Amino acid sequence: xxxPTPARRLLTGLLPALVVGVVSALVLLxxxxxxxxxxxxxxxxxxxxxxxxxxSSLWMIVMLTATGVAVGVVVHLAHGHAGSDPAxxxxxxAPLGPGVVPGLLLVTxxxxxxxxxxxxxxxxxxxxxxxxxxxxxxVAPDAPGELWTGLAAAGxxxxxxxxxxxxxxxxxxxxxxxxxxxxxxxxxxxPLAAGTAGALTMTxxxxxxxxxxxxxxxxxxxxxxxxxLVIASAGxxxxxxxxxxTPWAHxxxxxxxxxxxxxxxxxxxxxxxxxxxxHLTLFKGLDxxxxxxxxPDGWSAGEFAVMAVVKMAALVVxxxxxxxxxxxxxxxxxxxxxGLCAHALVxxxxxxxxxxxxxxxxxxxxxRQGWLSLFTAAVLVSDLAVLPVLxxxxxxxxxxxxxxxxxxxxxDGTALR
Numbered sequence: 001x002x003x004p005t006p007a008r009r010l011l012t013g014l015l016p017a018l019v020v021g022v023v024s025a026l027v028l029l030x031x032x033x034x035x036x037x038x039x040x041x042x043x044x045x046x047x048x049x050x051x052x053x054x055x056s057s058l059w060m061i062v063m064l065t066a067t068g069v070a071v072g073v074v075v076h077l078a079h080g081h082a083g084s085d086p087a088x089x090x091x092x093x094a095p096l097g098p099g100v101v102p103g104l105l106l107v108t109x110x111x112x113x114x115x116x117x118x119x120x121x122x123x124x125x126x127x128x129x130x131x132x133x134x135x136x137x138x139v140a141p142d143a144p145g146e147l148w149t150g151l152a153a154a155g156x157x158x159x160x161x162x163x164x165x166x167x168x169x170x171x172x173x174x175x176x177x178x179x180x181x182x183x184x185x186x187x188x189x190x191p192l193a194a195g196t197a198g199a200l201t202m203t204x205x206x207x208x209x210x211x212x213x214x215x216x217x218x219x220x221x222x223x224x225x226x227x228x229l230v231i232a233s234a235g236x237x238x239x240x241x242x243x244x245x246t247p248w249a250h251x252x253x254x255x256x257x258x259x260x261x262x263x264x265x266x267x268x269x270x271x272x273x274x275x276x277x278x279h280l281t282l283f284k285g286l287d288x289x290x291x292x293x294x295x296p297d298g299w300s301a302g303e304f305a306v307m308a309v310v311k312m313a314a315l316v317v318x319x320x321x322x323x324x325x326x327x328x329x330x331x332x333x334x335x336x337x338x339g340l341c342a343h344a345l346v347x348x349x350x351x352x353x354x355x356x357x358x359x360x361x362x363x364x365x366x367x368r369q370g371w372l373s374l375f376t377a378a379v380l381v382s383d384l385a386v387l388p389v390l391x392x393x394x395x396x397x398x399x400x401x402x403x404x405x406x407x408x409x410x411x412d413g414t415a416l417r
Contacts, residue, residue, distance in 0.1 A: 016136070017151050017190040021197025024128040024155030028198075029205055031105060031124060035112035039283075042113055055279035060115070061271030064282075067114025068267020071107045071323055072260030078103025081259070083126060087250045087320045087409045091170070091367075092153045095133035095145070096126055104324060111323045115282035116270060117314035118325020121160050125326075128152040151194040158195030159202040161210065161379070167195030169371035210286075210379045212293040212336065217352040217386045224389060227349045228357045231342045232393035235335050235361020236400040242312040243365055243407045247415050250320040254413065259322050266321025270314055277310030284325070285311065285333030292333075296340055296351045304341035308334045315366075319407070327407060331366040332376060335359030352381040353389065360390055361397045366407050370398065 042063060047054045075082045080100035083089070096104070108123040132152035133145060154167040161167075171191050202208055253262040274281055280288040292299070292307075299307075315330040339358030343351045360377035367373065374394060378387050405415035 014190070014193055016140070017155075017193035018197045020128075020132050020136075020148070020151040021155035021158065021194035021199075022201045023131070024124075024152055024194070025159035025198040025201035025205070027128055027131070028120065028124050028156060028159045029202060031109060031120060032112075032206075035109045035120075038109060038113035039115075043115070055282075057275035060274040060279065060282065061268065064115055064267040064271035064274065065264060066267070067110055067116060068263040068265070068270075068321070068323075069260060070114075071110050071267075072258070072263035074103055074107050074110070075259040075263065075322060078106070082107045083123070083324060085409075085411075086122065086322070086324050087246065088411055089122065089126070090408050091122055091125055091157075091326065092129070092149065093126065095149060096130040098130055098134045101127050101130050107324045111318075111325050112284065114267075115274065116267075116318050116323045116325060117282065117285065117311060117330045118318045118323055118327065119284040119286075119329030121156070121326030121328055123324045123326070124160075125153055125156045128156045147190065150191045154191030155194040155198035157198075159198035161375075162199055162203050162208040163379075164192055164195035164199050166372070166375055167198075168192050169375050170369060210376070211382045212290060212355065212380045214293050214296070214352040214355060214381055215350070217350050217356075217381060217383045220385065220389055223348065224350070224353055225392060227342070227346070228353060228389045228393035229396055231339060231349070231354055231357040232361040232364075232390075232397040233400060234342070235338055235358040236365045236397040237361075238308060238312055238334060238338055239331065239362040239365025240401060240404065242316045243405055243415070245313075245316050246320055246407050247405075247409060247413055249316050250409055250413055253321040263322045266317050266323065269317050269321075273310050273314045273317070277307050277314075281307055281310045281314060281333075284329040286329050289333045289336040292336055292340055293351070293355065296343060299340070299344070301341050301344035304337045304344055308337035308341060311337060312362075327366050328363065328372075328376070331362045332359055332380070335362035335377075336380070338362065352383060353386055356381050356386050356390060357393045360394060364394065364397050365401045368401060368406050370394065 047059050052059050082103035083100055104123050129149050129152040132148040136148035157167040157170055158164045256262045311334040335358040336355050339355035342354040343349050356377040360373050363376050364373040377390055408416045
């Protein structure tokens with residue numbers, strides 16, 4: 001019997017890819033909606049009933065410490081301890097056992113609702129990979145396990161960003177480093193279909209948008225090129241400061257030995273940081289970044305700088321004390337605050353350019369993924385005129401981060417390179 005043609009082989013996997021993409025988006029949507037409802041209870045209904053200011057310093061400290069205790073208890077008691085140490089995991093990893101998923105989802109909802117400075121991307125991706133791998137191996141046991149990992153990751157990333165382009169860009173970097181037969185686009189066909197299904201499902205159900213509604217960037221001049229180089233490099237430096245602090249923070253929390261103590265201490269530190277930086281430095285950061293860009297002149301350069309530094313410190317604490325979550329969205333907030341700081345210092349720098357370049361630098365340092373960083377920076381301003389400038393700005397930023405430690409640790413606590 002003749003071997004199937006490449007086109008027929010790709011078409012055979014189309015239906016599973018679409019199903020995995022849709023389910024991945026629905027899992028993300030369900031967790032996000034549940035966390036939002038619980039967030040309203042914790043930060044609106046409960047403080048109102050107690051007669052306490054919703055975002056008073058006292059309430060932020062109490063709520064984040066309590067969130068740390070709750071997450072620590074679940075991590076201690078849940079099957080598989082709600083997944084691996086989050087400081088040692090990346091966006092796409094090996095499949096977890098399905099029994100770990102309930103605990104992982106519970107601590108994710110608690111962290112998102114409680115104000116922890118982490119996004120949903122890592123635990124939701126881990127969840128979808130675990131479910132797709134477990135079910136896929138039963139439905140099609142002869143299919144390679146890597147297929148289900150790639151489809152679930154692509155579906156989740158597509159849903160997170162509302163476009164399959166993000167999934168294709170991230171996975172192209174991942175697949176390019178992996179041995180495998182066929183052209184790159186053959187290997188991307190299934191994940192791109194899953195990413196498309198995930199993105200369309202999320203778009204139709206929730207209409208997500210990354211647009212920060214900044215003033216349009218209409219034309220580029222020579223001064224903009226210099227500003228872009230400086231701001232993107234400053235963003236990379238801020239991100240690298242967080243990266244270099246990660247092993248030290250992880251070691252300090254590990255010295256507490258017990259998950260409840262570590263996450264409670266982490267929650268207390270996050271509450272203190274929130275009291276210092278203001279309530280906008282809490283939570284995953286995307287909605288809070290929109291509040292900043294809605295009024296680019298509403299804070300001073302010093303206030304923007306404090307928020308950027310506090311958010312980066314909060315990201316490091318949250319990622320190393322045991323909270324489950326992703327690093328992309330908090331990094332975006334830190335970049336937005338830094339970019340608006342640059343605009344406040346030099347009014348001639350267009351806010352859209354400043355924000356895009358700062359986000360580019362911070363996300364590049366935190367994720368070490370060039371395509372993702374360029375894509376994220378570009379979609380925040382929704383203006384193609386800024387893309388050529390970003391392609392210039394990414395060069396010195398990449399030189400600052402390449403070959404240096406990453407914000408992901410080995411099991412022994414040392415940083416990957």
